[in-house]
Amino acid sequence: MKQGENRIASVPPAARTVEDWRAELAAKIAWFTGDKERLVTAVPGVTLVRRTAPTAPCTGTYMPSVIVVAQGRKRVDLGRTTFFYDSTRFLLTSLDLPIVSQVVEASRTRPLLAMCLQLEIPMVRELLNREDVTVAAAQANASAMVTGAVTAEMLNACCRLVDLMAHPGDIPFLSGQIQREIVYRLLRGPEGARLRAIATTGDQSQRTARAIAWIRDNYARAVRVEELAEMAGMGVSTLHHHFRLLTHMSPLQYQKQLRLQTARGRMLLDGVDASTVAFEVGYESVSQFNREYSRLYGQPPMRDIRALRESSAVSLHVA
Numbered sequence: 001m002k003q004g005e006n007r008i009a010s011v012p013p014a015a016r017t018v019e020d021w022r023a024e025l026a027a028k029i030a031w032f033t034g035d036k037e038r039l040v041t042a043v044p045g046v047t048l049v050r051r052t053a054p055t056a057p058c059t060g061t062y063m064p065s066v067i068v069v070a071q072g073r074k075r076v077d078l079g080r081t082t083f084f085y086d087s088t089r090f091l092l093t094s095l096d097l098p099i100v101s102q103v104v105e106a107s108r109t110r111p112l113l114a115m116c117l118q119l120e121i122p123m124v125r126e127l128l129n130r131e132d133v134t135v136a137a138a139q140a141n142a143s144a145m146v147t148g149a150v151t152a153e154m155l156n157a158c159c160r161l162v163d164l165m166a167h168p169g170d171i172p173f174l175s176g177q178i179q180r181e182i183v184y185r186l187l188r189g190p191e192g193a194r195l196r197a198i199a200t201t202g203d204q205s206q207r208t209a210r211a212i213a214w215i216r217d218n219y220a221r222a223v224r225v226e227e228l229a230e231m232a233g234m235g236v237s238t239l240h241h242h243f244r245l246l247t248h249m250s251p252l253q254y255q256k257q258l259r260l261q262t263a264r265g266r267m268l269l270d271g272v273d274a275s276t277v278a279f280e281v282g283y284e285s286v287s288q289f290n291r292e293y294s295r296l297y298g299q300p301p302m303r304d305i306r307a308l309r310e311s312s313a314v315s316l317h318v319a
Contacts, residue, residue: 013156021155022087026070028162029113043164043175045118052111055103056311059261059297062093062101064119064198066186068150068158072112073105078145079248085147090154092191094119094198095144095209096216097247098257115158123176123183124199135187135196142205144198144246148191157181207232208242215251219258220282225251259283260296267305274301 278289
């Protein structure tokens with residue numbers, strides 16, 4: 001990293017290009033991760049990722065976050081919609097979303113290197129309450145997941161955030177300030193309208209988000225769409241419409257994804273058998289659980305778990 005840093009350091013910050021900042025961020029991520037694939041850092045909300053080969057599709061849940069890739073390329077499937085993001089485009093997620101992700105470009109000589117910053121919605125609201133922060137209105141058909149062009153300013157802030165790992169004493173004082181800058185830059189860009197809609201009380205997206213949060217916290221309970229609509233202060237058809245726009249799924253499909261992902265994690269990591277976990281996550285019959293699990297993962301539960309263990313695959317991850 002030091003050679004790369006010395007080369008880039010010779011260029012004044014104001015004169016650095018997107019490519020300069022991208023190279024610096026890649027060098028810092030590579031330095032701090034070492035041979036680790038995933039590093040949860042001491043900087044609140046920041047995770048670094050390094051992958052040296054493409055991966056099989058992995059299920060997981062993306063929380064409100066921005067993922068900036070300094071090197072490599074990833075694919076994320078949300079419902080039937082596919083997003084690609086790489087060193088030129090970040091991925092912004094404004095709600096908890098069950099996804100299938102996959103590293104599509106990575107090698108030992110050019111590993112995938114990425115930084116994931118978990119977003120705090122109260123911080124988003126704090127910035128939106130400032131009169132000097134203007135954000136474009138969200139499009140009516142906007143999704144809760146979007147990609148956007150990476151800028152030199154954003155990469156600069158990401159570099160400074162990762163740099164705090166080398167100066168732990170500065171983390172309590174500077175990490176919040178730099179994260180606010182990143183959120184500010186997201187809000188000022190065209191993709192920031194999605195964050196604004198989710199964070200603004202009374203907006204239909206924010207009300208739909210309440211229903212989504214209820215399912216997330218109560219995925220094992222029976223869901224009545226009428227109750228969700230009442231909770232969100234909407235009609236049933238309006239809730240369905242906005243739910244699909246945000247998540248690319250219906251409420252029941254969203255719940256099913258959460259149930260099956262949780263069940264897979266319990267079987268893989270805790271050794272729970274399929275019959276037990278089926279009732280744990282809310283299924284009324286083991287046969288229905290086996291059928292829906294096979295439809296999502298391509299094979300019955302125990303065969304799938306055995307294959308994951310034999311391949312040392314990890315089914316749940318963040319970035």
